[in-house]
Amino acid sequence: MVQRDQYDPARLERLERRLQVLEDAEAIRNLKARYAALCDSQYDADGIARLFTEDVLWESPGLGRFEGREAIRNFFRGASAVFPFAIHYSLNSHIEVDGRYCASTMVSLHALHGAAGNRARWRATSQTIRAADECPI
Numbered sequence: 001m002v003q004r005d006q007y008d009p010a011r012l013e014r015l016e017r018r019l020q021v022l023e024d025a026e027a028i029r030n031l032k033a034r035y036a037a038l039c040d041s042q043y044d045a046d047g048i049a050r051l052f053t054e055d056v057l058w059e060s061p062g063l064g065r066f067e068g069r070e071a072i073r074n075f076f077r078g079a080s081a082v083f084p085f086a087i088h089y090s091l092n093s094h095i096e097v098d099g100r101y102c103a104s105t106m107v108s109l110h111a112l113h114g115a116a117g118n119r120a121r122w123r124a125t126s127q128t129i130r131a132a133d134e135c136p137i
Contacts, residue, residue: 025095036088043080049073 035051038044049069052058058072059065066072 021097024097028095029093032090032093036090039076039079039088040086043076043083043086045073045076045079048076 038047
């Protein structure tokens with residue numbers, strides 16, 4: 001078999017697109033991990049808000065619906081008073097790269113929260129998350 005060392009622009013373009021998809025999926029994994037870490041670190045409201053786009057919609061059954069980065073920041077400023085501690089982890093992530101954003105994901109997020117009287121309670125939600133600051137486009 002003879003190998004050809006020819007430059008193939010179409011092949012290079014396909015490889016670049018595939019690489020971008022992998023990088024975007026990794027960016028969203030890192031975003032989710034940062035979100036969980038910031039929540040578990042006494043709900044760093046400024047750090048959490050920076051993870052989202054300006055037009056974010058964050059909602060959770062029982063906690064409410066918050067539109068915009070400032071609304072999220074304000075909610076998380078008071079979260080430590082509601083939940084003295086939290087341990088977050090996510091499961092069953094489905095990451096899609098759609099070309100408009102780096103990536104988006106639907107994730108099952110489970111969290112152990114401390115509640116009044118130091119009783120712990122589990123909360124499970126699904127969230128859609130879009131990468132914000134990592135997007136090169």
